[in-house]
Amino acid sequence: MSLTKLNISQIHHGLKEKDFSVVELCQQYLTEIKKKNQDVFAYLFINQDSVLAKAKQIDQTISSGQDFSLLTGVPGAIKDNILIKGIPCTASSKSLENYIAPYNATVIERLNKENCLILGKTNLDEFAMGSSTENSFFGPTRNPFDLTRVAGGSSGGSAAAVAANLSAFSLGSDTGGSIRLPACFCGAVGLKPTYGAVSRYGLVAFASSLDQIGPITKTVQDAEIVFNAIKGKDEMDSTSVHLENNQTDFSINQLKIGVPKEYFVQGINPEIKKKIEQVIEKYQVKGALIKEISLPSAEQALSCYYIIACSEAATNLARYDGIKYGYSAIQQTEEKINNLLDIYLKSREKGFREEVKRRIMIGTYSLSAGYYQAYYLKAQKARNQIINNFNKVFEKVDLIIAPVSPVLPFKIGEKIENPLEMYLADIYTVSVNLAGLPAISMPCGQINNLPTGFQIIAKHFQEDKILKAAKFYEKH
Amino acid sequence: MISKEQVERIAKLARLSLTEQEKTKYQKELTVILDYIEKLKKTETNHSDQRKHFKENKNVFRLDELVKENKAEKKDLINLMPETKDNYLKVKTVF
Numbered sequence: 001m002s003l004t005k006l007n008i009s010q011i012h013h014g015l016k017e018k019d020f021s022v023v024e025l026c027q028q029y030l031t032e033i034k035k036k037n038q039d040v041f042a043y044l045f046i047n048q049d050s051v052l053a054k055a056k057q058i059d060q061t062i063s064s065g066q067d068f069s070l071l072t073g074v075p076g077a078i079k080d081n082i083l084i085k086g087i088p089c090t091a092s093s094k095s096l097e098n099y100i101a102p103y104n105a106t107v108i109e110r111l112n113k114e115n116c117l118i119l120g121k122t123n124l125d126e127f128a129m130g131s132s133t134e135n136s137f138f139g140p141t142r143n144p145f146d147l148t149r150v151a152g153g154s155s156g157g158s159a160a161a162v163a164a165n166l167s168a169f170s171l172g173s174d175t176g177g178s179i180r181l182p183a184c185f186c187g188a189v190g191l192k193p194t195y196g197a198v199s200r201y202g203l204v205a206f207a208s209s210l211d212q213i214g215p216i217t218k219t220v221q222d223a224e225i226v227f228n229a230i231k232g233k234d235e236m237d238s239t240s241v242h243l244e245n246n247q248t249d250f251s252i253n254q255l256k257i258g259v260p261k262e263y264f265v266q267g268i269n270p271e272i273k274k275k276i277e278q279v280i281e282k283y284q285v286k287g288a289l290i291k292e293i294s295l296p297s298a299e300q301a302l303s304c305y306y307i308i309a310c311s312e313a314a315t316n317l318a319r320y321d322g323i324k325y326g327y328s329a330i331q332q333t334e335e336k337i338n339n340l341l342d343i344y345l346k347s348r349e350k351g352f353r354e355e356v357k358r359r360i361m362i363g364t365y366s367l368s369a370g371y372y373q374a375y376y377l378k379a380q381k382a383r384n385q386i387i388n389n390f391n392k393v394f395e396k397v398d399l400i401i402a403p404v405s406p407v408l409p410f411k412i413g414e415k416i417e418n419p420l421e422m423y424l425a426d427i428y429t430v431s432v433n434l435a436g437l438p439a440i441s442m443p444c445g446q447i448n449n450l451p452t453g454f455q456i457i458a459k460h461f462q463e464d465k466i467l468k469a470a471k472f473y474e475k476h
Numbered sequence: 477m478i479s480k481e482q483v484e485r486i487a488k489l490a491r492l493s494l495t496e497q498e499k500t501k502y503q504k505e506l507t508v509i510l511d512y513i514e515k516l517k518k519t520e521t522n523h524s525d526q527r528k529h530f531k532e533n534k535n536v537f538r539l540d541e542l543v544k545e546n547k548a549e550k551k552d553l554i555n556l557m558p559e560t561k562d563n564y565l566k567v568k569t570v571f
Contacts, residue, residue: 307516323565339569341491362509364486378519379516381521
């Protein structure tokens, strides 16, 4: 029996019924990883030794007859920008290549409480900056459906791990689409929670007003299980929020679904457009009211996003200076260090790859004297307009259905030489982060044997609505 | 097209050292990206778009009190430092 194909609910059932043990489950996953990770390169680091020991421990707890939680013994993979104490956390960057995390992220503490099995850390674009995982210092993750193509980014490793049955679930992070895009490219479910729903403590910061950690899973129910385990207020993250337990009950024929007219006009692959129209029809047939809505030009949102994200990134990455931790020029014998400035310049020159340097420079430019008004301040005003527009739209509809990506998973190397073309892959995802809204990426079939997906977007803190609507599609 | 001097100014502010080749490369790439971002200038915004009137914004505070020292954690942090002396972080002189 191939245990690596099971979803979280099936694993829980199997463990309860004693169909298999956690050790057996763990061993099958480790074998599968040994077989496939060379090709897919989802994992950067595998917790080989400690995970079998933990599995034995969990088996003992289970056989003692006590009740155990849904996530007990379930193998998960964690994006390598989330800190796990005592193991490397590299953010796929040379600047953190040898950095051993001194503490656990809050999401890890919460998963540990559930007695999950953390198999290892997954590959990402360096500092989560990218849409294809090609910006990783360690090399790209390959799409399990076609190894010559990208897995999407920046949580490419996390999505590929789930898709290739190398983990039962993964955690990723989403700043401008980094959970939703790779989930879409790999045929997995990816949930980006409302900003503030999940603690960012222990997440390597990229853009602090946009970042969120979220699950990538095989099914919607699995996403719900993981989200419930990690969500909620954290004293260590002042932007995290206490969540009310609102379970709105509704049937599909009571739903008003908005479809943004601007998103389907230009630039989207016509086959993807057709798939999404078929998705919308499924809801319509069950009685949902479909309304055409207007979301402001996606291009404006993309410009706004890149100014804000790069500005926040320029600030957040200032800490990688070779002084307190990380790659430091002072330790390199071939470097001639004359003064403090040399340490900053040389550590950062060698520590960061191109995309990171590009974004730091765009951010620095936007925030610098003489340009701040025209760029950063303007972007903040545009952001508020985007927020207001979403608020107005949600007065008329309950949910929005939209594409995730205008393109199918592209070939490795195809877009990397053209940064702007790469940025355009995010065109449907960034406004969700700017407004702090929750959104899920749901797989909706394949085109030329490549996965594709759609987004369901809701008002703040209405993940329950999204999950229910997504479950409906999954079933039908 | 942004000038080479502008690229040098930005690099200096960002504490990034660039080779001459890199300066030319980033000059081209940044120009393309910044040209795209220029589109934002066309968006009509006004003073009321600034966030001051958002009622939902709340400040989150905690008491400014000392947390108990954790010797093990301190050791982990010191082990991460590139250069130390007598359990202190060693750096080049600032002035």
